[in-house]
Amino acid sequence: MTLLDARPEAPKPAPPPQPGRLVDLFEYGLDSPICLTWELTYACNLSCVHCLSSSGRRDPRELSTEECKAVIDELERMQVFYVNIGGGEPTVRSDFWELVDYATAHKVGVKFSTNGVKITPEVAQKLAGSDYVDVQISLDGATAEVNDYVRGPGSYATAMRAMQNMKDAGFTGFKISVVCTRQNIPQLDEFKAIADEYGAQLRLTRLRPSGRGADVWDELHPLPEQQRELYDWLVAHGEGVLTGDSFFHLSAYGSALPGLNLCGAGRVVCLIDPIGDVYACPFAIHDEFLAGNVRSEGGFQEVWRNSELFTRLRTPQSGGACTSCSFFDTCKGGCMAAKFFTGLPLDGPDPECVRGFGEEALEKRKMDGSIPKPDGDHSHSTVRGPRRDGRPIATGLITTKKRGIPITLSLTRPDRPPVSACEENPLAGFTPN
């Protein structure tokens, strides 16, 4: 029996929702995903400590160029507007630009996430000339000191060089993607200033305990008071800062934030991984959330429309203890992946529940080794992971410019990027029938 099976029996499929809020419509799923992440490769030049897909080494079973093109053909037939391409570092695939060109020629827009390693002046020029390609550069510290502690030495300089090349090429509005951590929350204003300086748009995403992020979540995830600081900052910046579905659990502090205010896993969100496996969400790489493979009969469309897992996720879900919470309508119990990989029940509060119920649940959870581990580890074999004995690999002391508060970092290691999550505006271009 799986954890999903263990949920209370779901009622028979409800009648289709009546026209009204899009969010209600999305709960029942759509014929095509509006937030499809496709990780083209597990290969990466970096080894970020929080990599959601534990990337580093290429998987020899990776989809071939022709198989990727067949998937794109299917996406075109399904009228998928765009795809978030990530990895790994997708640009290290030798056929990367060929696939981007193929997708845009077939009316599938591309936004790709990169650590910037291949964004040369020439590439930036080419990108600036396309209306159908967007670029998201990962940056997890507004200073080299903060960034490189999680992403690896030199990664800040690489990202900044890529941004300069984009700016010089006249590509405005590219995205700077920041995974929010305990160490960089005090730098929110600085991130915004960097985005403004380069003509980019800031995108903040939530750190989930997925992939290698599971090993460092306790040390990196924002403190409760920082969650509040983040919420207030997001409210102050409104739609000018993108967040996708990252922070709907924070809506319990007040009003709902812009973005997708529900867990869209298997309903409007999914992941195709480098070997063609289809998961409910990029942050849920685990057998529990594996719906099928694009190589199987019927391809991606069959998995998306008819897999048993996605069908189940599109039936009304139990909110468990959260249903009695007055914030349930907007918070909805938070992120399924965050709960799963911290060993919390899927029908209970998020581990970062702003009312503190998640912390209580974390205290009570069994530490008997039953907490699920992410599937697949593609980490570079030459790079040691965070120590499982709990001792830090190394320490550093960072003094934030904003408040002068010393923050002790207990991590160091050469590293790699987080990958795209949900589109910053998942509703862009979507018109319900």
Ligand code: SF4
């Ligand atoms: S599991 Fe979390 S990250 Fe994935 S779609 Fe749901 S809320 Fe988003």
Ligand code: SF4
């Ligand atoms: S109790 Fe549940 S619904 Fe209420 S704020 Fe916490 S996670 Fe959200």
